[in-house]
Amino acid sequence: MSDAQLDGEGRLRHFLTLEGLPxxxxxxxxxRAEQLRKPALGGAVLRDTLAGQTVCTLFFEPSTRTRSSFQLAAQRLGADILNFDASTSSTTKGETATDTLKNLEAMGVQGFVVRHKEDGAVAALAAAAKPDTALINAGDGRSAHxxxxxxxxxxxxQAKGDDFSKLKVLIVGDVRHSRVARSDLHALRTLGTGEIRVCGPQSLLPDDATLAGCTVTQDFDAALAGVDAVMMLRLQRERMEEGLITSLADYHRDYGLGTERLRRAAPDAVVLHPGPMNRGVEIDDAVADGPQSLILQQVGNGVAVRMAVLEALLRR
Known part of the structure; x- marks a missing residue:
């Protein structure tokens, strides 16, 4: 897939995965995202950057943060925005995602931000797209985000500097079903992170190559020792119905991050969470809203990052 997102000269044509990205x-x-933080959050206007371009948020799954930040990112850069809601579209009548894409291309849409429940769905649409169309993966199945x-x-x-070789980073929770965890792991490896730890119940850990090179444990307290960053994952509650966890109370006891448990990490450790949060399950209010939490900073950074990606793909 990494080859499919680069053109013959090694430039971004689509943005599908962080796996294999140079x-x-x-x-x-x-x-570039760091440079764009001020305009991303309402500072200097860059509306000439993508003037005349049309970006469609083609979402076949619900979203709050990702969809909203892509909309803001495109608007900050001056693009026209077309919002697609699968629940009110012809997909409910049997139209395929590829036919939907082709029809929107015919209306002059150049950029598509796609979220889909199926693994590989965005890459398949990219393969069917016209040469001058760019696709961005806003989350597909459990593959990538x-x-x-x-x-x-x-x-x-921003919190720890650009030398990741000095960092110990811990990812906690339902890694098996998390596209966020996979993209984070790809990026952490590419940036040369000193130590990557992964923790969660055995039933929620993948049994493939996803965790290659990671230190893996089911002991959350031990995993926290001395880490510089804790990346919590949302517990997908349907895993209870599947019998992959016994109860929310048990999960919180074993894998919930509270202030007392966080003290096992480095004193200046930071806490991240991709949202939406299950407060009182994987993370306590005192941590989510506490001084070590960077969760709202992540949300703000989402606009800047998505501006950088849209600019790289669509700026003429």
């Missing part, structure tokens, strides 16, 4: 390209996107991975790395850089 380190220098990843770093350039992070540096590359802009979330980018904004998480930007947030870590």
């Amino acid at each position: 380190r220098d390209m990843l770093v350039r996107l992070l540096e 590359p802009t979330q991975g980018l904004l998480d790395m930007l947030t870590l850089r």
